[in-house]
Amino acid sequence: MLFHVRMDVNIPDDLDPDVRADTVVREKAYSQDLQRSGKWPHIWRIVGEYSNYSIFDVESNDELHMLLSGLPLFPYMDIKVTPLATHPSDVNA
Template identity: 50%
Template sequence: MLFQVKMTVTIPAHLASGEFDSLKKLEKARAQELQIAGVWRHLWRIVGNYANISVFEVTNGEELHEILSTLPLFPYMNLEVTPLCRHPSSIEARG
């Protein structure tokens, strides 16, 4: 099942810059791991924001939640999740 996830990160003022830098490195590593595994299918930056639009391919919403909660920046994210299905007019192969 495909899900679009809009992730907007808000870093609290009390978080030390060194801690934030560490979290960003861990976040990048985890995101790349999930992309290599084929779970995180697309990752697009939203220009001018600390935010992205991503597409995940997972079994269900519960699995998606479990994956998202492993992201190091998860505690600082506002997430908007939209389930997706193929449009009948799409020329891309089904699958």
Template identity: 50%
Template sequence: MLFCTLMTVKLPPDLPAERVQTLRAAETALAQDYQRQGKLRHLWRVAGRTANVSVWDCADADDFHATVSALPLFPYLEIEVLPLARHPSALD
């Protein structure tokens, strides 16, 4: 099942810089692992914002929630989710 997300990072201004660096490094590592697994199919930065648009391929809504909530930045993410279905006019 495919899910499209818009994720905006909302870090508290008083979060120590070293904690931010640790979180970002862990986030990058897990996101790259999800890409290698095929769970994170597409990942784009939203220009001019600390945000991304991504397409996830998960077994179902529960798997999607478990996958996304494991992200190190999850507590600081504002996430909009769109479940996707195949369009009848799509060629692929």
């Protein structure tokens, strides 16, 4: 199942700088592990924003929720999920 996910990151200004740095490092490792596994095949930065557009390829809504809620930055994110279906005009489908 494919999902389009928008993540907007809003880290509080008063978060301890060491906690912030550690969380961002852990976020990168978590994200890259999922990318290598094939569960998170695409990620793009949204120009001018601390946000990304991503594609997830998972087995279920529950799996996606588990993966997203495990993001180290999850407490500081607004996340919008859009389920994707095959377009009838897609020449690659």
